[in-house]
């Protein structure tokens with residue numbers, strides 16, 4: 001789809017929305033779920049989850065990387081997660097990685113010398129071994145587990161998980177098949 005078609009669609013968008021639906025959205029949002037995933041254009045969260053406007057609170061980053069919690073160096077990602085949990089009171093957070101993820105490839109040896117910000121962002125997390133699967137599924141799933149560990153170290157996340165008010169899920173989206181698997185104790189299993 002080229003940009004011109006996006007413009008055409010945006011111009012027509014208002015006509016597809018009923019007045020009542022617009023008023024309901026204007027009154028506020030009460031999403032129950034936060035969805036953290038990669039900025040990759042092949043991931044269309046509403047397509048995967050069936051989410052409608054107002055139902056999914058999203059955070060999209062390069063490689064769905066979640067920064068460590070640090071109030072001395074707050075980040076946009078931290079602020080977004082804080083808002084979802086403490087203001088909106090979501091009860092579920094999904095961290096969704098995917099196959100053929102450029103960030104996971106960069107973490108596993110792909111050259112990104114021309115992307116200094118990405119290099120700086122990923123460097124502390126880089127690995128040295130050479131993966132055999134070009135889709136880097138195992139590496140992508142391990143990467144999701146690592147982000148879950150970082151997320152569970154956010155104090156308010158840890159507290160709400162301990163209280164049973166919040167659940168945290170690791171998902172992995174296979175770009176080729178469209179299948180979604182979920183992080184279990186030992187492996188990722190079909191959702």
Ligand SMILES: [Zn+2]
Pocket residue numbers: 038039040062063064098100101102103104
């Ligand atoms: Zn990605």
